[in-house]
Amino acid sequence: MANILVVDDEMGIRELLSEILGDEGHVVLMAENAQQARDARAQGTPDLVLLDIWMPDTDGVTLLKEWQRDGLLTMPVIMMSGHATIDTAVEATRIGALNFLEKPIALQKLLKAVQQGLSRTTEVLRPAPVYHARPVPAPVEETSIPAPAGYSPAPMGMTPSVGLPAAATPAGDAHLFGLSFDLPLREARDAFERAYFEHHLMREGGSMTRVAEKTGLERTHLYRKLKQLGVEPSKVSRKG
Structure with missing residues (x-):
C-alpha cells in the first residue's frame, strides 16, 4: 500500500x-x-x-x-x-x-x-546489505537423541513416522481453518473462498493486480467474485 x-x-x-x-x-x-x-x-x-x-x-x-x-x-x-x-x-x-x-x-x-x-x-x-564474516562453528560432540514418543523404526526403504496425537489427526477435527464441516456445501465453499481471497488481499496489501496473479483469475472475474462474496478489498487491506 x-x-x-x-x-x-x-x-x-x-x-x-x-x-x-x-x-x-x-x-x-x-x-x-x-x-x-x-x-x-x-x-x-x-x-x-x-x-x-x-x-x-x-x-x-x-x-x-x-x-x-x-x-x-x-x-x-x-x-x-x-x-x-x-x-x-x-x-x-x-x-x-x-x-x-x-x-x-x-x-x-x-x-x-x-x-x-x-x-x-x-x-x-531499501538499505544496502551489511555483510559479516561467517563465524566458524565449534566442534560438536556426538550425542544420542532420544526418539520421540510414538516413533517406531521403519523397514529399509520405508519412511519412518512419528505417531500423531489423536486430536491432531484429520478425523479428530470438527473444524478446518475455522470452517464447520456441518455447514451445507455451498455455504462452506463460500466461507472458504471468502477466507481465501481475504488472505491474499491482506498478504498483497490490497493490490488487485497481484491478487489476480496469485489466484490465477482475470481482474474482471476477480472483481465479480469479490462482489459476489461480499469482500471489500479496501477494508480487508486496512485490516491486514
Missing part, C-alpha cells in the same frame, strides 16, 4: 484515478491545482505523484521545476496530459519526471506505470 498524490484540475479524472488506485489498496490524496499540490507536498512526501500538465494556476512542468529547484523532487512523478507535445514530454523527463501518460489513460498503462514508480521508490528506500 502506498500514498499517491493525484494532481488534476478535472474532477472526473481525479475521482476515476482515485477509484482505480483505491481498489489496488493505495491511499490516494487529491489536488485540483498546483497550490493544493504544493500544500500536500509540504505536509509530507508521497510515495508517487500523478501530475497533470495543463492546470489553470501553474502548469505541471513549472511545478515540477519548482520541486526540482527546491530539493523537493524526492519522489517519482508521472506526468499526464491530453494535449502535450513530444517536446513537453521530453522536457518533463529531463527535469526529473519518471514517465509520461497520454490521456485518455489506458488502465493497464496506468497500473504498469504506477507499479514501476513504486518499485523505484522501494529501490531508493
Whole structure:
C-alpha cells in the first residue's frame, strides 16, 4: 500500500484515478491545482505523484521545476496530459519526471506505470546489505537423541513416522481453518473462498493486480467474485 498524490484540475479524472488506485489498496490524496499540490507536498512526501500538465494556476512542468529547484523532487512523478507535445514530454523527463501518460489513460498503462514508480521508490528506500564474516562453528560432540514418543523404526526403504496425537489427526477435527464441516456445501465453499481471497488481499496489501496473479483469475472475474462474496478489498487491506 502506498500514498499517491493525484494532481488534476478535472474532477472526473481525479475521482476515476482515485477509484482505480483505491481498489489496488493505495491511499490516494487529491489536488485540483498546483497550490493544493504544493500544500500536500509540504505536509509530507508521497510515495508517487500523478501530475497533470495543463492546470489553470501553474502548469505541471513549472511545478515540477519548482520541486526540482527546491530539493523537493524526492519522489517519482508521472506526468499526464491530453494535449502535450513530444517536446513537453521530453522536457518533463529531463527535469526529473519518471514517465509520461497520454490521456485518455489506458488502465493497464496506468497500473504498469504506477507499479514501476513504486518499485523505484522501494529501490531508493531499501538499505544496502551489511555483510559479516561467517563465524566458524565449534566442534560438536556426538550425542544420542532420544526418539520421540510414538516413533517406531521403519523397514529399509520405508519412511519412518512419528505417531500423531489423536486430536491432531484429520478425523479428530470438527473444524478446518475455522470452517464447520456441518455447514451445507455451498455455504462452506463460500466461507472458504471468502477466507481465501481475504488472505491474499491482506498478504498483497490490497493490490488487485497481484491478487489476480496469485489466484490465477482475470481482474474482471476477480472483481465479480469479490462482489459476489461480499469482500471489500479496501477494508480487508486496512485490516491486514
